[in-house]
Amino acid sequence: MTWQVTSRISGGPTLSVPDAQQFQALIASLEQASRRMTLQARLWSEARERIVSSQLQSGCCPANRQISPGSHSNAINAFRHIPLRHRELSHWCDEQTRDCHAVAARLDTLSRLVARAHGLYLDAEHRASSYGGSIPTDPLATSAPSLKGLAASILESIGSIRAGGDARQAALEALHSTAPYHEAIMAGFSAMVLGGIAVTRTAGGYAPGSDDGTGSARRADDLFQGMLTKQRVNIAAGQLASLTASLNDNRQGNRLDLTRKHPPGQVVQPVDDIAGAIAQLRSLAESQYGTGTDNGLSYATIAIQRYRRDDGSVGWLVIVPGTDGHADSPFGWPQNIELMSSDADTRIGADSARMVMEAMDRAGVKHDDPVAVIGHSQGGIVAAALAADSGYNIRHIVTAGSPVANHPIREGVWTTSIEMDDELVAALDGTPNPASESWLTIRGSVSRQPEHHESNTADMASPVPQSVKHREMSHHLKFHQAAYTNALALGSRAVSSHDRHFSQVVGGTLEETSYWQGRMTR
Amino acid sequence: MGEPVTCTCRRAATTAIGALDTAYSHTREGATALDECTALATAAHWQGQAATLMRQSLNMLIAQADTIGQRARIILANHREDAQ
Numbered sequence: 236m237t238w239q240v241t242s243r244i245s246g247g248p249t250l251s252v253p254d255a256q257q258f259q260a261l262i263a264s265l266e267q268a269s270r271r272m273t274l275q276a277r278l279w280s281e282a283r284e285r286i287v288s289s290q291l292q293s294g295c296c297p298a299n300r301q302i303s304p305g306s307h308s309n310a311i312n313a314f315r316h317i318p319l320r321h322r323e324l325s326h327w328c329d330e331q332t333r334d335c336h337a338v339a340a341r342l343d344t345l346s347r348l349v350a351r352a353h354g355l356y357l358d359a360e361h362r363a364s365s366y367g368g369s370i371p372t373d374p375l376a377t378s379a380p381s382l383k384g385l386a387a388s389i390l391e392s393i394g395s396i397r398a399g400g401d402a403r404q405a406a407l408e409a410l411h412s413t414a415p416y417h418e419a420i421m422a423g424f425s426a427m428v429l430g431g432i433a434v435t436r437t438a439g440g441y442a443p444g445s446d447d448g449t450g451s452a453r454r455a456d457d458l459f460q461g462m463l464t465k466q467r468v469n470i471a472a473g474q475l476a477s478l479t480a481s482l483n484d485n486r487q488g489n490r491l492d493l494t495r496k497h498p499p500g501q502v503v504q505p506v507d508d509i510a511g512a513i514a515q516l517r518s519l520a521e522s523q524y525g526t527g528t529d530n531g532l533s534y535a536t537i538a539i540q541r542y543r544r545d546d547g548s549v550g551w552l553v554i555v556p557g558t559d560g561h562a563d564s565p566f567g568w569p570q571n572i573e574l575m576s577s578d579a580d581t582r583i584g585a586d587s588a589r590m591v592m593e594a595m596d597r598a599g600v601k602h603d604d605p606v607a608v609i610g611h612s613q614g615g616i617v618a619a620a621l622a623a624d625s626g627y628n629i630r631h632i633v634t635a636g637s638p639v640a641n642h643p644i645r646e647g648v649w650t651t652s653i654e655m656d657d658e659l660v661a662a663l664d665g666t667p668n669p670a671s672e673s674w675l676t677i678r679g680s681v682s683r684q685p686e687h688h689e690s691n692t693a694d695m696a697s698p699v700p701q702s703v704k705h706r707e708m709s710h711h712l713k714f715h716q717a718a719y720t721n722a723l724a725l726g727s728r729a730v731s732s733h734d735r736h737f738s739q740v741v742g743g744t745l746e747e748t749s750y751w752q753g754r755m756t757r
Numbered sequence: 758m759g760e761p762v763t764c765t766c767r768r769a770a771t772t773a774i775g776a777l778d779t780a781y782s783h784t785r786e787g788a789t790a791l792d793e794c795t796a797l798a799t800a801a802h803w804q805g806q807a808a809t810l811m812r813q814s815l816n817m818l819i820a821q822a823d824t825i826g827q828r829a830r831i832i833l834a835n836h837r838e839d840a841q
Contacts, residue, residue, distance in 0.1 A: 254801075254802055257797070257800065257801050257802070258801060258803075260797055261794070261797040261798055261801055264790070264793050264794045264797050265794050267790055267793075268787065268790035268791050268793070268794050271783070271786045271787045271790045272787045272790075272822075274783060274786075275780065275783050275784065275786075275787050275825075278776070278779055278780035278783055279780045281776055281779075281780070282773065282776035282777045282779070282780045284776075285769070285772050285773035285775075285776040285777075286773045286776075286777075288769050288772070288773070289766060289769040289770045289772070289773040291769075292765065292766035292769040292770075293766045293769070293770070295765065295766070296764055296765045296766040297763070297764075297765065298763065298764035298765070298766075299764075299766070315763075315764050315767055316764040316766070316767065317764075317766075317767055317770035317771070317774070317839060318839060319770050319773060319774070319836060319839050320835060320836075320839060323835065324773075324777070324832060324835065324836060327828055327831070327832050328777075328780075328832070330828060331780070331825060331828060331829065331832075334821060334824065334825050334828075335787070335825060337821070338787070338791075338818050338821050338822060338825070341814060341818055342794070342818065345794075345811055345814055345815070348807055348810070348811060349811070352803070352807050695806070695807055695810055724805065724806040724807060725805070725806075725807045726803055726804055726805025726806060726807045726808050
């Protein structure tokens with residue numbers, strides 16, 4: 236294993252004031268101790284410099300040359316010479332400097348650990364985030380050549396991701412190094428799209444189908460207004476979807492063909508908690524993506540589990556993989572645009588959302604049965620669309636690598652979002668997820684595992700399962716799995732309370748798992 | 758007999774001794790700060806792997822700071838002996 240993930244947490248049930256104060260005090264104390272050790276390191280380093288300087292001067296000192304063996308102490312007294320043991324002192328000072336720096340570095344790691352676990356922020360992070368927030372996202376500023384170039388290279392990297400070798404690695408490195416700016420760039424990019432459409436409509440003057448010719452202008456005004464809102468990505472997606480949905484319907488047809496499938500073995504096992512659900516999502520999805528072993532299920536297949544709870548009631552878990560890109564799949568690329576729309580009808584009308592709802596209906600999910608949905612990428616956006624717009628009693632959704640920040644998820648639905656810093660896809664919503672009691676976001680950062688295990692322990696990173704030597708795209712589910720594992724190990728009450736809530740929805744005995752495959756036909 | 762010989766490096770040696778004394782005088786501050794951290798970490802309502810790691814790490818750092826302190830005392834003893 237060569238890659239690891241460290242997670243940090245935002246949202247979820249908040250700490251009590253005394254607890255928050257206690258953790259803030261601990262962070263302040265660790266930072267203070269680190270500063271003291273750094274100061275010590277500097278003082279020992281300065282002492283070493285003085286010793287070296289003294290040693291150099293001592294070599295030229297005439298008194299030193301006059302002192303012969305055997306007459307040492309008398310000569311020293313006579314010349315008032317101080318014969319320091321330069322070599323030993325210098326060596327000790329080096330050791331002191333090195334050890335003090337090591338202690339300081341470890342203390343910094345520990346203070347980050349407390350902050351990561353409890354959703355608290357360090358001064359340095361505040362400075363970094365305010366720098367990120369200062370990136371101009373209005374269309375004029377975004378059209379500056381540097382940001383345009385950056386946006387282009389990110390978009391290019393998505394297209395070049397299929398290419399192998401050095402080009403692919405360079406694209407992934409570019410994604411990694413530009414991670415703090417993905418959301419800002421997407422927000423700016425969407426504003427540019429909206430501005431372009433609005434200008435076109437204003438210039439056109441008259442919208443086909445509008446009664447009095449003023450509808451077009453009002454629409455353009457709305458778009459200009461939309462450019463300034465947080466939902467600009469979703470408004471832009473809605474505008475694009477109005478074009479792409481009909482084009483896609485012409486291309487792949489609009490009739491959904493849903494078939495129940497019976498794989499040779501049980502692909503999805505019983506689930507107790509979120510970690511288990513992520514593992515089962517991987518088990519279902521990776522064969523469909525072509526990255527895992529063949530489980531006998533084809534692309535665009537979801538799983539629905541029925542649990543009998545202790546009180547006799549029924550709970551459901553719906554497991555939804557992401558985009559597969561096949562020509563007749565309801566989980567194609569164009570459906571992403573529809574799911575991202577600011578318009579509820581467009582979202583819920585997306586082929587993938589329709590497919591999941593039809594499968595739920597045929598599996599026997601009643602509208603008042605409690606349901607948990609876990610989805611990867613497009614699967615997570617479907618989960619958010621269902622939680623926002625469907626008539627089902629969605630109680631908890633888990634999204635892995637899904638841009639859902641602006642989805643109007645109904646009150647009472649718990650959302651656990653797992654996102655990787657540099658996966659780009661999760662940042663396509665152009666804004667951070669809301670942080671509230673019911674919305675917890677776990678953000679994972681990928682780094683290389685240090686060669687020496689000891690230097691890794693204080694940082695408490697979790698290894699990426701089945702990781703390979705070269706950098707991989709962190710949109711892969713195994714990275715989200717490692718991020719959740721790490722978040723759980725942090726001992727955060729926010730994570731454990733979300734885990735408990737999820738377990739309550741699906742808790743009980745698994746009665747049945749059904750698999751549903753969707754195809755688009757004419 | 759030639760000119761009387763005088764030491765030309767005494768000032769540099771004194772400066773070095775001063776720097777060592779200054780570094781030594783700050784040694785205790787780090788250890789005290791670590792003790793404060795440990796007290797806060799013990800009192801915090803925090804369970805799980807990370808909390809255990811935090812407490813273990815602080816104990817290890819206290820031991821490391823103790824080594825730093827012991828070495829500082831050896832350095833002090835040595836250069837004082839040299840200076841006499």
